[in-house]
Amino acid sequence: MSDQPSRFHTTHAWVDYLSQVELPVLANTLKRINHLTDSTSSTVNELAGVILNDAQLTSQVLRLSNSAFYNHSRIQVSTVSRAITLIGFDAVKSMAISSLLIDTLIERNPRPHLLKSLARALHAAVQARCLLPGKNEQAREEVFIGALLTNIGELAFWSSATEQAGELSARLPDDNPAAVQKEILGTTFVEITRGLVDNWKLGQFMHDVVSANRATSPAVSLVRHSVELAREAEEGWRTPAVEKLLAAIAKDVDEKPATVRDRVRLNTAEAEEIAISFGIPQIRGLLPGRGEGNDAPQTEAPVADxxxxxxxxxxxxxxxxxxxxxxxxxxxxxxxxxxxxxxxxxxxxxxxxxxxxxxxxxxxxxxxxxxxxxxxxxxxxxxxxxxxxxxxxxxxxxxxxxxxxxxxxxxxxxxxxxxxxxxxxxxxxxxxxxxxxxxxxxxxxxxxxxxxxxxxxxxxxxxxxxxx
Incomplete structure (x- = not known):
């Protein structure tokens, strides 16, 4: 009897398989964390309990809590409870979701397509969080997680040990990836994502982000455009597609396109640093170059600092x-x-x-x-x-x-x-x-x-x- 799982040809079958066989612990823990929506005393204790129940997750959350990306006060944090108090409920919740997702997927199958998809997801998440106007911490973390999980179907698929993953990998890249996905999987990454968002109960904001309908708010629009930007910028920062996206993002955040252009370059540098904090420094080389000359082969060695x-x-x-x-x-x-x-x-x-x-x-x-x-x-x-x-x-x-x-x-x-x-x-x-x-x-x-x-x-x- 073969150890390979059966082949799947519908969205429902893929969602069930990824949720129940490949990633049940991730699915259940994300449900529990997303259920915690109010930063009341009891909910804070519940969030701390979920994190402390996993030693690796605890370590990762504390490491992130002491990173410059989250901890602007630079006050050392040594306990999860202190992190929630100092940095905020929503930020720690965001760290827990991000860490759990990244660690689970990387441990399962760090194949090149998964690493590339993770690089895009993290890049998009950092862009959305840094570009969102205002100082509403809950909104900032909502768009970060929204962008990180927008392609959760693709991430979950590439972490799976299926025969169809190998078949699809052999056919990429392709000019019409959705058609190839439909041919081999019987569905598309987008449809699998929508199924997982509902099955894992990832919330109304995520549902709005991945739906086929028009954006319900500037925040939803920003997330969608940040995800597209992360993908298109891999071809360079001055392509027509990127220019169009910068104009759209400028409208989302009520800024001038030139200002947005400068900010997204800086945000890419931020994404490189946060990749280290998340324990995936290997994806830094998969992020878009910050300058127009960065796509050329390096001809000089880096210098000591x-x-x-x-x-x-x-x-x-x-x-x-x-x-x-x-x-x-x-x-x-x-x-x-x-x-x-x-x-x-x-x-x-x-x-x-x-x-x-x-x-x-x-x-x-x-x-x-x-x-x-x-x-x-x-x-x-x-x-x-x-x-x-x-x-x-x-x-x-x-x-x-x-x-x-x-x-x-x-x-x-x-x-x-x-x-x-x-x-x-x-x-x-x-x-x-x-x-x-x-x-x-x-x-x-x-x-x-x-x-x-x-x-x-x-x-x-x-x-x-x-x-x-």
């Missing part, structure tokens, strides 16, 4: 001083090496359960998705990547034999790189590797020093945890 290095190192030190968490610290170290040290591509390899291999745990930068399966160092034999194993932080010269991962990456081994180990006692448990991909630029001694400082923070975390 000493001020940013210091800032990130201070954040890591504060994290270590409070409650060391190796996963969080390593994520911050990888980001620091990428953004502040100025290395285009970074990977952290850690020992697997059997401790026989070093396998990718954290990846950041263009072209690193292909490393997930192939960038593996066997600790017991002299495999092709064994030359990367070092006992101290150093600049690695190009390897004399050429590419070390010729199947998936033409540059590893052919370009100068940085490498640095992590130890648990005398035992090697991890390895950081960073390079500039296709660029010939050799890391400088200053970059090596900064690289070493970041790795020392990860090493300190391991040491502290060993003593605990």
């Amino acid at each position: 000493p001020a940013l290095q210091l800032s990130i190192l201070r954040e890591i030190s504060a994290t270590l001083a409070s409650q060391p968490d190796l996963n969080t610290v390593c994520q911050m170290v990888v980001e620091g090496i990428h953004r502040a040290v100025g290395m285009r591509r970074v990977v952290l390899l850690m020992t697997d359960r059997a401790s026989n291999q070093l396998v990718p745990r954290k990846l950041l930068g263009p072209g690193t998705d292909s490393w997930r399966d192939d960038f593996v160092i066997d600790r017991d034999t002299r495999g092709p990547l064994a030359s990367l194993m070092v006992e101290s932080c150093q600049i690695l010269p190009p390897h004399p034999s050429g590419p070390l991962l010729p199947v998936c990456d033409a540059w590893v081994g052919t370009r100068p790189a940085l490498a640095g180990p992590l130890f648990a006692g005398d035992r090697l448990v991890g390895l950081f590797f960073a390079d500039n991909g296709q660029l010939q630029t050799k890391p400088s001694q200053d970059q090596l020093v900064a690289f070493s400082h970041f790795i020392q923070q990860a090493q300190l975390c391991i040491t502290l945890l060993a003593r605990a």
